[in-house]
Ligand SMILES: Nc1ncnc2c1ncn2[C@@H]1O[C@H](COP(=O)(O)OP(=O)(O)OP(=O)(O)O)[C@@H](O)[C@H]1O
């Protein structure tokens with residue numbers, strides 16, 4: 123393992139830019155590296171892992187890959203030494219939840235669709251307006267109901283990814299994602315149903331029922347402290363959402379140095395700069 127970087131150097135002559143990054147590692151500062159597609163960012167992360175382990179074999183490193191496929195590829199093709207923990211952000215969130223919840227079942231991708239159905243059944247019949255907009259719309263009733271459900275599910279995902287709960291926060295994320303064309307009345311009911319769902323979502327999670335969206339949402343809501351790492355390395359940072367950024371922040375708060383690589387223009391889509 124000690125020869126990891128040396129082996130790497132034999133395979134790849136690092137570019138000046140890449141070498142500069144290795145030098146920067148020694149400062150111990152958080153780093154955000156922007157470069158264009160195909161320029162060697164993921165390879166650079168592999169080199170960073172090697173370099174950090176060469177500095178100190180006891181460095182505790184977490185590498186967060188963009189998706190499961192890349193994580194598996196990095197592990198199985200032995201491009202990353204086994205001493206480094208490689209996973210996706212979601213699998214990191216799952217690991218935190220597993221520690222917190224003794225009984226964790228397999229993820230249920232239908233959790234939110236089921237809750238959305240339940241929400242309109244439960245809430246609508248106790249109130250007067252909702253049936254009017256959803257069920258009593260004449261021959262369009264079915265269509266309106268499924269459109270409302272579709273909007274509701276979409277909004278729940280956006281709300282969890284952005285930790286939006288208040289009307290203003292929900293309005294802001296709808297604006298951000300171009301999801302604006304709904305009536306005032308529908309907005310009112312969407313938000314009511316959404317809050318009911320989010321409450322239920324947590325209750326079910328406590329019984330071990332979670333879905334993909336919960337993996338990043340709940341560790342933050344429940345303030346679960348992640349384990350300590352010396353370094354957290356993240357690939358493709360231009361595509362991360364608020365929930366992922368909160369995860370990185372929680373790792374940095376536990377003492378990790380953050381190193382992210384991503385495509386250029388990443389700052390226009392994320393607020394990662396506040397980490398460094
Ligand atoms: N210093 C280098 N010298 C020669 N080849 C390199 C060097 N760095 C990376 N490469 C090669 O360039 C190719 C692209 O590298 P890599 O996948 O790391 O880029 P990337 O920026 O992560 O790409 P993407 O934007 O698709 O994620 C790979 O085949 C890799 O082996």
Ligand SMILES: [Mg+2]
Pocket residue numbers: 163164165357
């Ligand atoms: Mg890459």
